[in-house]
Amino acid sequence: MGKLKLLIVDDVEDNRLVLRAICKKLENFEIKEAEDGLEAVEITQDWLPDIILMDVMMPKMDGYEASKIIKNLYPQTVIIVVTAVTDPNMQKNMSEIGVDTYIHKPIDKELILFKLQSIGASIRLKQGQFKTLSKKNALNPFNSDIRSFRIIFDITDTESMMDFGMWLFDQCADKDVVACGRLDLIVELFYKLMRQGMKNQENLSIIVEESYEEIYITIKFENIIVLEPRMVDILNAFESEFIVQKNILCAKLKKYIEEKNSNFEAERTTLTEETIQEIVELKIVKEIHTAPSKERELLRQSFTQKTCAADYVSDIGGDIVDEILDLASLDEEWRERLTTFEEIPSDDNLKKFANGVLDVYAHTINSLFEFTALAYALTSLGIFLKEKAHMVVQDPAKIKTLIMLLENLGYDLVAWRKHIFELQDTLDIHYLDSSFFSSCMQIEGIMSNKEIDVDDDNDMEFF
Known part of the structure; x- marks a missing residue:
C-alpha cells in the first residue's frame, strides 16, 4: 500500500x-x-x-x-x-x-x-485500495457496495470509529452535503460523542438514512447522553438541524446541489473529466426513485418503541404542528384531482395529482424525523405515478383500482393528521405506518402487473 x-x-x-x-x-x-x-x-x-x-x-x-x-x-x-x-x-x-x-x-x-x-x-x-466499508454493518441485503439507503455503524473500537469517519468525510465533503466549516463541527461533535461512549464502555450504534433531499445520522447510546459544554455550543450552532432525546441524537443534513470551487470553476474554458463525472453521478442519484420491497420492509421497522401523540406534539413545538394542520387545505384538492383523473384518465391529470398533493404532503412531512419513512413512501409514490402514468391510463381496471387506493390513502392521511396533531389521542404515533406502506406497495403492484398482498391490516395498531 x-x-x-x-x-x-x-x-x-x-x-x-x-x-x-x-x-x-x-x-x-x-x-x-x-x-x-x-x-x-x-x-x-x-x-x-x-x-x-x-x-x-x-x-x-x-x-x-x-x-x-x-x-x-x-x-x-x-x-x-x-x-x-x-x-x-x-x-x-x-x-x-x-x-x-x-x-x-x-x-x-x-x-x-x-x-x-x-x-x-x-x-x-x-x-481502490479499500473496496468497501465494513460489510458486517450493512442492512441492505441486495448490494453491500451500495450504502446510500441505510447503514448501521456499531461503534465498538477505534477501527469502527474510523469506518464512520471515513464514510462521513466521503459522503459530506465530496458530495457538498454541508459547507466545510459546518462539516468540521459535525465531525467534532460525533467524534466527541463516540469517544465519550467508548470511555464509558457503552455499546453505540450510528444509523444513517437518506431521503431525496436530506441525510439523517442518528447515534444511539445505552444511557442518557451527557452533553459537554463544547457539544452544547455545536448543537446551538445548528439549531433545529439536531434533535437530542434522552439517549438519541439525530442530525439532519441537507444535500446542497452545488459544485465545489464555484468561484473559479467558471474561469476555466472546459470542464474536467472529474467534474463531468460528478454531474453524471448526481443525475443518476436523482433518477433512482423506488426501493425494492425488502427495503420498504426495513423502513416499516424503523420505529419499535411506542410514542403517544400528546408527548410527541409537546416535544416538537407549535410551528411544525401548524404546518401539518395546514395540510387540511389539501383534502378538497385531493378529491377534486382524483375526480378529474377519473373523468379524464390522462397522463397529465395523474401527474397533476402527484405534483399538486402528494409532493406537497411529502415535502411538509419530511421535516419530521419520526415520519421520514412516510415522507419517503409518499415521495416514491409520487415519482412512480409520474413515471408510470402512461401504463395506468391504458387499462380501465387499473384506473378504477388506483383511484380506490388513492382515496383510501387520502383517508389514512386525514386520520393520521387528525389523531396525532389535532386530537392527540393515539397511543402510538406510528399506528398507520403499516397501512401507508401497504397502499404504496399495492399501487406499485398494480402498475407492474405483480401480485398484490393486501392482508396487511392485521398488523396495524389503532388508538
Whole structure:
C-alpha cells in the first residue's frame, strides 16, 4: 500500500514541529513542511500532496490565496485549514474555494488524528485500495457496495470509529452535503460523542438514512447522553438541524446541489473529466426513485418503541404542528384531482395529482424525523405515478383500482393528521405506518402487473 503525502504549512517553526510530532503517529503517511503559502504552492506542484494542513496568517502568501491556487490546479487535494479564527466570513470564503475542513486551535491531538485517518481512508477508498466499508454493518441485503439507503455503524473500537469517519468525510465533503466549516463541527461533535461512549464502555450504534433531499445520522447510546459544554455550543450552532432525546441524537443534513470551487470553476474554458463525472453521478442519484420491497420492509421497522401523540406534539413545538394542520387545505384538492383523473384518465391529470398533493404532503412531512419513512413512501409514490402514468391510463381496471387506493390513502392521511396533531389521542404515533406502506406497495403492484398482498391490516395498531 502506497504512502499518502501530507504537507504541513505554517510560518512558525514550533507549530510545524507540534503538528509533525502528532502526525508521525499516523501509519503510511509521508510528511513534508512549508514555511509559507508560496512555498506550499511550489512544493505542491512538484510533490503533489494528498492532504495539506494549511495555516492562514503567513508572510509572502497567506493560506487563503495558497489554497485558492492549489485547489484550482489540483482540486483533488484535500486542504485542512489550521486556525484559531472562527470568523463565519472566512469559513464561507474558504468553503467557496474548496477547502475541505478545519482544525481549530488550541489543537486537540486525538481529533486531528481522527480527521486525518478518516480523510486518508476516504482517499484510499477512491484509489481502490479499500473496496468497501465494513460489510458486517450493512442492512441492505441486495448490494453491500451500495450504502446510500441505510447503514448501521456499531461503534465498538477505534477501527469502527474510523469506518464512520471515513464514510462521513466521503459522503459530506465530496458530495457538498454541508459547507466545510459546518462539516468540521459535525465531525467534532460525533467524534466527541463516540469517544465519550467508548470511555464509558457503552455499546453505540450510528444509523444513517437518506431521503431525496436530506441525510439523517442518528447515534444511539445505552444511557442518557451527557452533553459537554463544547457539544452544547455545536448543537446551538445548528439549531433545529439536531434533535437530542434522552439517549438519541439525530442530525439532519441537507444535500446542497452545488459544485465545489464555484468561484473559479467558471474561469476555466472546459470542464474536467472529474467534474463531468460528478454531474453524471448526481443525475443518476436523482433518477433512482423506488426501493425494492425488502427495503420498504426495513423502513416499516424503523420505529419499535411506542410514542403517544400528546408527548410527541409537546416535544416538537407549535410551528411544525401548524404546518401539518395546514395540510387540511389539501383534502378538497385531493378529491377534486382524483375526480378529474377519473373523468379524464390522462397522463397529465395523474401527474397533476402527484405534483399538486402528494409532493406537497411529502415535502411538509419530511421535516419530521419520526415520519421520514412516510415522507419517503409518499415521495416514491409520487415519482412512480409520474413515471408510470402512461401504463395506468391504458387499462380501465387499473384506473378504477388506483383511484380506490388513492382515496383510501387520502383517508389514512386525514386520520393520521387528525389523531396525532389535532386530537392527540393515539397511543402510538406510528399506528398507520403499516397501512401507508401497504397502499404504496399495492399501487406499485398494480402498475407492474405483480401480485398484490393486501392482508396487511392485521398488523396495524389503532388508538
